Amino acid sequence: MAAPTQPDHxxxxxxxxxxxxAYAHLSSxxxxxxxxxxxxxxxxxxxxxxxxxxQWALALRIPVGxxxxxxxxxxxxxxxxxxxxxxxxxxxxxxxVHTILDYSAEGKELESELDKTxxxxxxxxxxxxxxERHAFGVFKVTGIAPTAILEAVSxxxxxxxxxxxxxxxxxxxxxxxxxxxxxxxxxxxxDAEESWMQLAIDELAEQQMRIHNQxxxxxxxxxxxxxxxxxxxxxxxTARAESQGFRLGVKLVRGAYMEKERSRASERGAPSPxxxxxxxxxxxxxxxxxxxxxxxxxxxxxxGSHNEASNELLCQLMAERQINPSDRRVWFAQLxxxxxxxxxxxxxxxxxxxxxxxxxxxxxTIPYLIRRAEENxxxxxxxxxELELIRKEVLRRKQEK
Ligand SMILES: Cc1cc2nc3c(=O)[nH]c(=O)nc-3n(C[C@H](O)[C@H](O)[C@H](O)COP(=O)(O)OP(=O)(O)OC[C@H]3O[C@@H](n4cnc5c(N)ncnc54)[C@H](O)[C@@H]3O)c2cc1C
Numbered sequence: 001m002a003a004p005t006q007p008d009h010x011x012x013x014x015x016x017x018x019x020x021x022a023y024a025h026l027s028s029x030x031x032x033x034x035x036x037x038x039x040x041x042x043x044x045x046x047x048x049x050x051x052x053x054x055q056w057a058l059a060l061r062i063p064v065g066x067x068x069x070x071x072x073x074x075x076x077x078x079x080x081x082x083x084x085x086x087x088x089x090x091x092x093x094x095x096x097v098h099t100i101l102d103y104s105a106e107g108k109e110l111e112s113e114l115d116k117t118x119x120x121x122x123x124x125x126x127x128x129x130x131x132e133r134h135a136f137g138v139f140k141v142t143g144i145a146p147t148a149i150l151e152a153v154s155x156x157x158x159x160x161x162x163x164x165x166x167x168x169x170x171x172x173x174x175x176x177x178x179x180x181x182x183x184x185x186x187x188x189x190x191d192a193e194e195s196w197m198q199l200a201i202d203e204l205a206e207q208q209m210r211i212h213n214q215x216x217x218x219x220x221x222x223x224x225x226x227x228x229x230x231x232x233x234x235x236x237x238t239a240r241a242e243s244q245g246f247r248l249g250v251k252l253v254r255g256a257y258m259e260k261e262r263s264r265a266s267e268r269g270a271p272s273p274x275x276x277x278x279x280x281x282x283x284x285x286x287x288x289x290x291x292x293x294x295x296x297x298x299x300x301x302x303x304g305s306h307n308e309a310s311n312e313l314l315c316q317l318m319a320e321r322q323i324n325p326s327d328r329r330v331w332f333a334q335l336x337x338x339x340x341x342x343x344x345x346x347x348x349x350x351x352x353x354x355x356x357x358x359x360x361x362x363x364x365t366i367p368y369l370i371r372r373a374e375e376n377x378x379x380x381x382x383x384x385x386e387l388e389l390i391r392k393e394v395l396r397r398k399q400e401k
Contacts, residue, residue: 013315014342014349016308019393021348022341025091028397034337035390037075042384044377051370058366065362072369075337077104078357082127085359088336089133096347098135098354100189100333101127104365109146111169118144118173120360125177128186135331135354136220136302137181137188141201144177145170154199171204178208182218189251189302192222195261195273206237210246217249217300217329224255225285227273234288238295248299251333252288254281254307256371286313293317293330302331302354306339308385311346325350335372341389 016022023031040046057064078085082101089099101124105117121139128134141150149166152159159167174190181188190205192198205221212218221237223230234250241248255261258274265272275281289310292301303314311332317323318330331352334343347353358368376386 013312013319014345014351016311016341016345017389017392018345019341019389019396022344022389023393025095025344026340028394031390031394031397034075035387035394037071038376038386038390041072041373041376042387047373047377050373054366054370058363064366068362068366068369072373073362073365076335076358076369076372077365078336078359080361081359082124085357088357092355092357093133095344096353097343098352099133100136100138100354100356101134102138102356102358103143104358104360104368105143106140106364106367108143111166114144114146114169114173118177121177122180125180125184125186125188129184134186135352136333137177137186138191138356139177139188140191140193141170141174141204142193142197144173145200147197150197150200153203154197171207174204174208175211178212178219182212185218187216187218187220187249187300189220190222192224192253192255194257194264195227196264198224206240209241209249210244213241213246213249215247217247220249220251220300220302222251222253222304223288224253225288226255226258226275226281228275229273231284231288231291234291238291238298242298250292250299251302251304252285252292253304254285256375282307282310285310289314290317293321293323296323296327296329300329300331302333304333306334306342308342311342315346315349315351326352328352338372338376338386 026034054064054068078088078101085101089101092099103117103120103124105120108114108117121137121144125137128137146166149159149163149170152163153167178188190201190208193201202221205219208219209217209221223234225231237250238248255274261274262272265274275284285305285307286309289301289303292299293314303310305311314330314332315325318325318327323330331354332343332346333354333356335356336358343353343355358365
């Protein structure tokens with residue numbers, strides 16, 4: 001008897017250089033705006049100057065909306081509110097790219113402000129109810145916690161009465177957000193942050209996974225593979241999930257706070273927690289992808305990356321292991337305004353893809369926008385790749401006329 005033929009998913013490997021598909025959602029005007037923007041943020045001098053000017057303007061309460069809104073804000077953010085982001089959500093959905101509404105407010109410390117941010121995130125989670133266009137919710141623990149308390153808990157310092165109360169409020173806010181995600185059946189990401197606060201965040205995330213991930217992954221913890229210790233942590237976590245009887249949810253990222261991590265370590269004369277070079281970060285990221293694909297019986301995965309090689313690798317691993325591109329245990333995610341060739345070509349090939357859609361008042365989103373601009377000037381490869389592909393599409397459209 002002939003051996004049964006296995007389904008072959010290799011045919012669906014995406015072509016990330018297909019710019020026609022990648023930018024079909026952008027008019028020629030929007031495309032040339034993106035082109036100029038990536039040219040500007042590709043200059044580290046301009047980004048440095050812009051960052052200082054912005055911080056100065058914010059401190060003096062000088063209005064900045066007139067310059068930010070039509071430039072970086074419209075490229076990287078959905079709008080000032082969920083309603084204002086609707087146009088973006090609908091546009092992405094037409095190309096089968098899902099949304100992850102991300103309320104961008106950082107650096108708050110007062111309890112009243114933290115409650116306000118938690119309430120806004122709760123509203124964002126509720127907005128996803130029965131709306132298939134939304135794949136996940138997301139929050140940053142630093143948006144709803146005083147940083148000092150996260151640092152103290154991570155360092156294992158004993159808390160006084162006031163500290164214990166603050167920590168209890170943080171845990172309650174995290175629990176409320178995860179319970180709401182479970183109630184509306186929209187999985188939720190807990191973002192990863194600086195290493196000196198991450199232990200507390202890990203503790204909260206694991207606690208919530210134990211509660212909500214009994215049947216499926218509702219809560220996803222984030223693993224930053226630019227850290228030396230995180231591949232081992234991912235493996236331990238997988239074992240813990242199995243022994244404690246919950247399904248693991250993980251978002252894999254390389255990590256966004258490299259400079260800060262290195263300079264803090266060197267100021268303190270401590271060894272840096274970050275990999276010695278990009279090669280090791282890439283090696284661990286790809287090893288983590290392999291680990292996750294090999295343990296899909298126990299975990300669900302989202303690859304949060306703009307790196308073409310890693311996205312390609314994940315597609316290949318899925319094809320090799322006969323995992324259907326639309327298998328709900330595997331997601332790909334990028335940030336709004338970045339790496340459209342990856343997101344839109346993945347979606348077209350039938351993979352599950354989502355974009356973070358940050359939203360919020362312009363002033364609140366500035367730290368996020370500065371990080372995006374710095375990332376694009378620091379990773380010369382990334383912004384020049386974006387530019388190369390946008391230029392290719394502009395030329396293709398001209399020739400088509
Ligand atoms: C959907 C999504 C969600 C995200 N969520 C988080 C989050 O929760 N927490 C978080 O920290 N970040 C998060 N990020 C950002 C992410 O960590 C990266 O900063 C960003 O995506 C760039 O990495 P890359 O894989 O896309 O691509 P690449 O351009 O291939 O990698 C750049 C990254 O490699 C690492 N790197 C660069 N140079 C070196 C070096 N010399 N030595 C060691 N490592 C180096 C750094 O991490 C750098 O950011 C998220 C990104 C996405 C797309």
